[in-house]
Amino acid sequence: SQQGEEDPQALSIQEGENATMNCSYKTSINNLQWYRQNSGRGLVHLILIRSNEREKHSGRLRVTLDTSKKSSSLLITASRAADTASYFCASLIRGSYIPTFGRGTSLIVHP
Amino acid sequence: DTGVSQDPRHKITKRGQNVTFRCDPISEHNRLYWYRQTLGQGPEFLTYFQNEAQLEKSRLLSDRFSAERPKGSFSTLEIQRTEQGDSAMYLCASSFTGEETQYFGPGTRLLVL
Numbered sequence: 001s002q003q004g005e006e007d008p009q010a011l012s013i014q015e016g017e018n019a020t021m022n023c024s025y026k027t028s029i030n031n032l033q034w035y036r037q038n039s040g041r042g043l044v045h046l047i048l049i050r051s052n053e054r055e056k057h058s059g060r061l062r063v064t065l066d067t068s069k070k071s072s073s074l075l076i077t078a079s080r081a082a083d084t085a086s087y088f089c090a091s092l093i094r095g096s097y098i099p100t101f102g103r104g105t106s107l108i109v110h111p
Numbered sequence: 112d113t114g115v116s117q118d119p120r121h122k123i124t125k126r127g128q129n130v131t132f133r134c135d136p137i138s139e140h141n142r143l144y145w146y147r148q149t150l151g152q153g154p155e156f157l158t159y160f161q162n163e164a165q166l167e168k169s170r171l172l173s174d175r176f177s178a179e180r181p182k183g184s185f186s187t188l189e190i191q192r193t194e195q196g197d198s199a200m201y202l203c204a205s206s207f208t209g210e211e212t213q214y215f216g217p218g219t220r221l222l223v224l
Contacts, residue, residue: 030211031211033211033212035215040200040218040220041217041218042115042202042204042215042216042217042218043154043202043204043215044215045212045213045214048211048212088153088154090153092211097142097159097167098144098156098159098167099156099211099213100156101153101154101155102153103151103152103153104151104152104153
């Protein structure tokens with residue numbers, strides 16, 4: 001079974017709008033990462049947030065982590081058509097080297 | 112190109128045949144991971160190597176699956192007696208020891224007819 005669950009499963013927005021994706025996980029984690037996957041390709045690492053961090057920024061990406069709710073969100077600001085992809089959260093529990101991926105959010109950004 | 116490479120990119124085979132996939136990690140990385148991804152799902156962990164040692168295997172890895180990393184560099188994943196349920200994308204990733212970020216290859220898409 002997968003540790004994380006993303007919400008929504010699919011998101012369709014217009015270019016320029018913000019996109020927010022949420023991820024929930026089940027057990028205590030060491031860190032949580034977000035990856036992006038273009039159709040039929042491998043995953044690309046976007047950002048990592050540690051369990052003692054609450055918010056992190058990278059360019060147009062903003063990630064938050066709420067360990068009390070066991071949830072994280074990824075915000076993409078001023079979206080572009082090139083942001084169209086699937087986005088996965090991957091949680092890493094303490095003592096493990098193996099991240100557990102959620103089912104992903106499929107984002108479509110219309111030009 | 113210094114990224115993770117996988118070969119072949121696509122494989123179509125008939126049920127019952129054996130298939131072998133290759134992964135070449137980033138050269139300095141000593142950890143190598145195999146994942147399976149089916150449509151609409153996230154990657155599911157199969158196995159991982161540190162150098163040439165296979166340190167962990169998922170329960171998903173049935174006895175028809177075997178993985179090797181003989182010299183601690185490239186790795187192969189073999190599926191024997193393929194079944195239609197083996198149809199999936201097989202992803203390879205690599206990392207340094209102690210680094211939490213994994214670098215993924217483009218994947219091998221397997222279709223078992």
